[in-house]
Amino acid sequence: MxxxxxxxxxxxxxxxxxxxxxxxxxxxxxxxxxxxxxxxxxxxxxxxxxxxxxxxxxxxxxxxxxxxPDFLADELLNEFERHGDLECYRQAAAILDSDEPHVRRYPMxxxxxxxxxxxxxxxxxxxxxxxxxxxxxxxxxxxxxxxxxxxxxxxxxxxxxxxxxxxxxxxxxxxxxxxxxxxxxxGTHLKDRQYEQEEYRNTMIGEHIGSIAPRVRERLDRYAVVLGVSAS
Structure with a gap:
């Protein structure tokens, strides 16, 4: 809790x-x-x-x-985009279709x-x-x-x-x-991957990194159209 x-x-x-x-x-x-x-x-x-x-x-x-979870879902979509791994797409969809981006998000x-x-x-x-x-x-x-x-x-x-x-x-x-x-x-490679996120990179030092859930949802929906499946 x-x-x-x-x-x-x-x-x-x-x-x-x-x-x-x-x-x-x-x-x-x-x-x-x-x-x-x-x-x-x-x-x-x-x-x-x-x-x-x-x-x-x-x-x-x-x-x-x-x-x-919202940043994790976006990274999963990156993996899907790079390798065509449908399991990464499904995992990203499962995260965004749940309440994880809201109730499981603890900003850093x-x-x-x-x-x-x-x-x-x-x-x-x-x-x-x-x-x-x-x-x-x-x-x-x-x-x-x-x-x-x-x-x-x-x-x-x-x-x-x-x-x-x-x-x-x-x-x-x-x-x-x-x-x-x-x-x-x-760790330096993971740091570089996370810095590729504009919202992450542009957050002022000392402030909490905000959510990107709406943008990731839009991205997931675009892939859903291409795949011919329901994103939610």
Whole structure:
């Protein structure tokens, strides 16, 4: 259940943010080989880590698509346009024909490197319980990257949510779908893809990125005419 911020935009609770971020990391993190199978494992790799999601930029961009179904639908239409994948068209139509663009949309602020929302509170929940380990890359003078290691406990928790918590079924489905959409792409690539959206790019720094649902609906309707199907 969401609350409303003083600016009128919906907001999630700390616990909801923690679960969403855990599910994103579980869906998008790259599996790690067992330590015994690696001749020279990274010295700072947590001993119980099973997967890693590299960079805060990547995590933020994946979170943007989960939190903004209208932008996700437009990206799906881009995939449909590039590859002719009808499943991407159907997924975009399902999003726009539902109430997702209204009740599932949690806007993010535009900063220097695109969409951003502080993840510190959510990550504090995950790290304090041993579900995720955050590692800083760089030096004490300049941290250039954060990596997020999913532990065995974190994987078990994500799997348990999938099996036993139907209330979070939406986020399980969305995070897995977004992870497939971004498979193999670094955070800077995802950032560039999102900057191709004029509304995203032109949002003033420090302001919330607005909805593009009406424009995406018009685009979907045009494709529906071409395909000879009903868009709603």
């Amino acid at each position: 969401s609350t409303t911020r003083v600016d009128g935009n919906p907001a999630t609770s700390r616990a909801q943010d923690a679960i969403r971020i855990l599910l994103i990391i579980a869906a998008a993190a790259e599996p790690l080989p067992p330590p015994a199978a690696t001749e020279h494992p990274a010295a700072d790799r947590p001993p119980d880590a099973v997967a890693v999601l590299e960079s805060q930029v990547r995590l933020q961009k994946l979170d943007f698509w989960v939190r903004n 602020l535009r900063f220097l490197f695109g969409a951003y929302e502080s993840l510190d509170d959510a990550l504090a929940v995950l790290t304090s319980t041993g579900l995720v380990v955050r590692r800083k890359r760089g030096s004490s003078a300049r941290v250039h990257r954060h990596d997020y290691y999913l532990t065995r406990s974190g994987r078990d928790a994500a799997d348990r949510i999938l099996r036993e918590e139907p209330l979070f079924g939406y986020f399980v489905e969305r995070t897995r779908f977004v992870a497939r959409l971004a498979d193999g792409q670094r």
